[in-house]
Amino acid sequence: RKEVEQDPGPFNVPEGATVAFNCTYSNSASQSFFWYRQDCRKEPKLLMSVYSSGNEDGRFTAQLNRASQYISLLIRDSKLSDSATYLCVVNADTGFQKLVFGTGTRLLVSP
Amino acid sequence: GAVVSQHPSRVICKSGTSVKIECRSLDFQATTMFWYRQFPKQSLMLMATSNEGSKATYEQGVEKDKFLINHASLTLSTLTVTSAHPEDSSFYICSAGSGLAVTDTQYFGPGTRLTVL
Numbered sequence: 001r002k003e004v005e006q007d008p009g010p011f012n013v014p015e016g017a018t019v020a021f022n023c024t025y026s027n028s029a030s031q032s033f034f035w036y037r038q039d040c041r042k043e044p045k046l047l048m049s050v051y052s053s054g055n056e057d058g059r060f061t062a063q064l065n066r067a068s069q070y071i072s073l074l075i076r077d078s079k080l081s082d083s084a085t086y087l088c089v090v091n092a093d094t095g096f097q098k099l100v101f102g103t104g105t106r107l108l109v110s111p
Numbered sequence: 112g113a114v115v116s117q118h119p120s121r122v123i124c125k126s127g128t129s130v131k132i133e134c135r136s137l138d139f140q141a142t143t144m145f146w147y148r149q150f151p152k153q154s155l156m157l158m159a160t161s162n163e164g165s166k167a168t169y170e171q172g173v174e175k176d177k178f179l180i181n182h183a184s185l186t187l188s189t190l191t192v193t194s195a196h197p198e199d200s201s202f203y204i205c206s207a208g209s210g211l212a213v214t215d216t217q218y219f220g221p222g223t224r225l226t227v228l
Contacts (some may be wrong), residue, residue: 006153043204044218087146088153097143097208097217101154 001026004102006088012108017078021105023071023088032091033064035073037084040105041068047073078109113139116208117220119170124195132223134205140185141207145217146178149202161188168184187221 009111013019025033035049048055050062050071061074063067085104092098115135120178124130124187134144161182162166169175182226188207189221192199202224206217 041222042223043156043222045219046216098146098157098160099145099217101147101156103152103154 003027003100004088004100006089006102006105008103008104008105010108012110013078014110015078015084016037017109018074018076019078019109020075021073021086021088023073023102025069025071025088025100027090027092027100028066028069030090030092033071034089034102035060035071035100036101037061038087039084046090046103047086075107078107080109080111083109089096090096094097113137113207113216115141115218115220117205117223120221121224121225121226123226123228126196127194128195129191130195130225131189132205132208132225133201134188134190136186136207136218139207141188143206143208144182144188145206146180146188146190147204147206149204149222155199155204157164158190186190187194192225195225197227200225200227 004025035047036044037047040045048057050064052064055064059076063072085106087104088102090100116135118133129154130176132161146158148158149155157170158173159167161180163182163185177210202222204222208217
């Protein structure tokens with residue numbers, strides 16, 4: 001079983017739609033959780049950290065369910081510029097900064 | 112946010128040659144730097160973790176004699192792919208962290224695309 005699993009997509013949505021991505025992780029000792037965005041042939045960029053209480057940043061909302069080892073990302077009012085691959089990232093249980101990346105979910109927002 | 116640079120951004124080389132990739136933290140001191148590799152349509156895979164002034168820690172399956180890492184200062188780490196072969200063609204990305212805590216942010220460089228002919 002992969003340490004971090006994501007649906008690869010692609011998710012094809014029209015502008016203005018709401019779209020949700022899910023991610024599961026296998027290591028129950030993981031402590032930190034993130035969503036990164038990666039554009040084609042570019043480096044990943046931090047979108048947001050994910051906290052147990054859930055957190056929101058503009059049109060983006062992230063949720064964490066530790067019991068189910070499940071992370072979600074909700075994007076409201078999708079923009080064309082949201083088209084990218086969204087990476088679910090979890091830190092390993094070493095207590096240090098070792099990050100484990102999912103393979104990503106590709107989002108395509110069309111006019 | 113903090114800036115991490117990588118050089119070169121792209122390199123094409125012949126099989127058997129060695130390639131050095133530099134990773135620099137431009138506006139902060141990086142206690143730790145990480146080297147990742149990403150093959151097409153796959154996730155980033157951590158290759159090694161390097162701490163300034165000490166030997167790098169390699170992930171399982173990564174040959175330390177093939178991928179030489181040097182972290183001589185708090186702002187520079189280098190990855191040398193020795194005797195590169197076509198299967199080493201990949202996107203190599205470094206990241207730098209300023210702290211030791213689990214929650215400290217890592218800042219990613221723009222990546223180096225290596226093509227070995």
